[in-house]
Amino acid sequence: MVIGAGRLGTALALGLSASGYRIAVLVARRLTRARRAASLIEDRGGVRPKALSIAQLGTTPPVDLILITTPDDAIASIAARLAAIFNATFNATLSSPPSRLSTRRRRQPARVALHASGALPSDVLAPLRECGFSVGSMHPLASISDPSAGAERLRGAAYCVEGDQHAVIVARRLVRDLGGDSFSIDTRNKALYHAAAVMTSGHAVALFDAATELLAHCGLSAARARRVLYPLLRGTLENLATHDDPAAALTGPFARADLATVRRHLAALAASAAPDTLDVYALLGLRSLRLAAANQPDAERVAEIRHALEKAEGGKQRAEGRRRKVSGGK
Numbered sequence: 077m078v079i080g081a082g083r084l085g086t087a088l089a090l091g092l093s094a095s096g097y098r099i100a101v102l103v104a105r106r107l108t109r110a111r112r113a114a115s116l117i118e119d120r121g122g123v124r125p126k127a128l129s130i131a132q133l134g135t136t137p138p139v140d141l142i143l144i145t146t147p148d149d150a151i152a153s154i155a156a157r158l159a160a161i162f163n164a165t166f167n168a169t170l171s172s173p174p175s176r177l178s179t180r181r182r183r184q185p186a187r188v189a190l191h192a193s194g195a196l197p198s199d200v201l202a203p204l205r206e207c208g209f210s211v212g213s214m215h216p217l218a219s220i221s222d223p224s225a226g227a228e229r230l231r232g233a234a235y236c237v238e239g240d241q242h243a244v245i246v247a248r249r250l251v252r253d254l255g256g257d258s259f260s261i262d263t264r265n266k267a268l269y270h271a272a273a274v275m276t277s278g279h280a281v282a283l284f285d286a287a288t289e290l291l292a293h294c295g296l297s298a299a300r301a302r303r304v305l306y307p308l309l310r311g312t313l314e315n316l317a318t319h320d321d322p323a324a325a326l327t328g329p330f331a332r333a334d335l336a337t338v339r340r341h342l343a344a345l346a347a348s349a350a351p352d353t354l355d356v357y358a359l360l361g362l363r364s365l366r367l368a369a370a371n372q373p374d375a376e377r378v379a380e381i382r383h384a385l386e387k388a389e390g391g392k393q394r395a396e397g398r399r400r401k402v403s404g405g406k
Contacts, residue, residue, distance in 0.1 A: 077141070080192075082145065096253070101137065103129070113223070133161060145192045151191050152200050194266070216233045233257075235251045235259075330381070333373030335384070358389045
């Protein structure tokens with residue numbers, strides 16, 4: 077069962093279905109969305125998943141595996157609601173006379189619940205653990221903007237998995253069958269892990285958008301600006317993939333410690349109609365200087381570049397302070 081028929085949930089359902097898994101139930105907040113997502117998925121026997129709305133969760137048939145792919149702020153409430161639905165059945169099992177099956181099930185739950193959040197730990201599913209599920213998380217390091225294309229991107233992607241031992245075993249099996257690669261981290265580091273993922277993907281998009289805006293100020297249309305930047309971005313990704321150390325992939329004025337060029341950049345950005353790009357440039361420039369240290373550039377010029385970047389940041393902060401003072405701190 078997949079709960080959450082958005083881009084990621086539908087892409088995972090498509091990918092798993094193509095890998096031989098039967099998606100019995102697909103749940104969305106609205107029934108129309110669940111039906112639309114279910115219409116994209118058929119198992120090898122031509123059977124589509126049963127489409128349900130969140131309000132119909134109580135009618136779900138028995139399942140052994142639950143994937144929760146809703147937004148992060150809904151996962152805890154979904155887990156609590158599912159636990160309330162399944163708890164009566166599980167308690168009835170525990171109250172039955174002991175058997176080898178029930179003993180084995182208590183030691184290693186047969187049912188597994190996984191969520192796909194990168195920021196939340198598996199413990200957010202604790203209510204399901206209390207009613208007999210082994211819980212974990214399985215987060216793909218993939219950018220999913222469309223379910224169909226996303227299903228292809230999930231193949232070969234890296235997945236962060238963590239949680240109860242049995243849930244991790246099942247998650248790793250799912251990843252393997254999807255053609256991906258899995259790794260695990262300490263549950264306490266989930267938010268830090270996810271911040272790294274956002275910086276790599278989401279912030280890269282924001283950075284690309286800022287660069288596109290600057291080229292628009294140079295007279296290019298937004299579409300043309302994007303087209304001329306794509307090859308540059310692809311080349312950078314290829315360099316990163318080729319070299320083990322990101323420092324070896326660094327090019328441009330920071331790799332060369334080109335002080336004059338950096339100064340020209342700072343002046344142009346400060347005078348541009350996109351002043352927030354000055355902060356972005358200065359902050360990332362300081363990080364680039366740290367990477368450039370591996371190239372052993374001229375120490376004096378590096379120090380001057382660092383001073384210019386820090387001065388650009390400080391000047392912006394002082395200007396902001398003056399603005400707040402004039403406006404009465406509002």
